[in-house]
Amino acid sequence: MVRTSLVLIYFLCSNIHCRLSPEDEQCVRCICEASTACFSILECAKKGISVDYWRQAGALVVTGGVVNDQSDDAYAECIQDESCVLETIDSYTKKILRHINDVNCDGIVDCRDYFSAHKFGTGAKNPDSVFKPAQTKRFDRCEGHGVGNLTDSGWKPGICFTIRNNFS
Known part of the structure; x- marks a missing residue:
């Protein structure tokens, strides 16, 4: 149900201003805090959202x-607007996860997977893509990301295998 809602929100919100669900917003806030040690979304944007990230x-x-303005001015405006920053991080992580899916192969795509997608992009499943201890502690x-912790859980990226029946 949650995954279906996230996909629907993604399609409705691409390139336009759209309010995130409270759960998604809290996840993004935790991602910002953990990855940059910033409690301010706008400070997080300065440290964590490059022009390339924003375009991706x-x-x-x-x-x-x-809409579809990819200029440096549009980027500068976006990273000075809290809603635009939240939506940019949400959109980026969802695009990455559409391609790599469940980062740690536990069958659940949750905020930990989104955090990994934010930090490591398409390399999130690489065994070397591990968080720094300070990031996991943050x-x-x-509060409120809705998932277990990273520090003690043994959470790590993995390579998930899907068995497909080629005869059907």
Whole structure:
């Protein structure tokens, strides 16, 4: 149910201003706090959202902005708008996870997978894509991301295998 909602929100919100669900917003806030040690979304954007990241996310624009504007000015406006920053991180991580799916192969795509997608992009499943201890501790301390902790859980990226029947 949650995954279906996330996919629906993604399709409805590409390139436009769209409010995230409370769960998705809290996950993104925890990702920012854990990855940059910033409690401010706008400070997180300065440290964690490059122009390339923003473009890969779909070059979201602030309300009233020109859709599909990938200019440096549109980027500068976006990273100064909290909603645009939240939506950019959400969009980026969902795009990455559409390609690599469940990072740790536990059968559940949750905020830990989104955090990994944010930090490591398409390399999130690489065994070398591990969080720094300070990042895992900040993620674990963050309230409301809705998942277990990273520090003590043994959470790590993995290569998931899917067996397909080629005869059907």
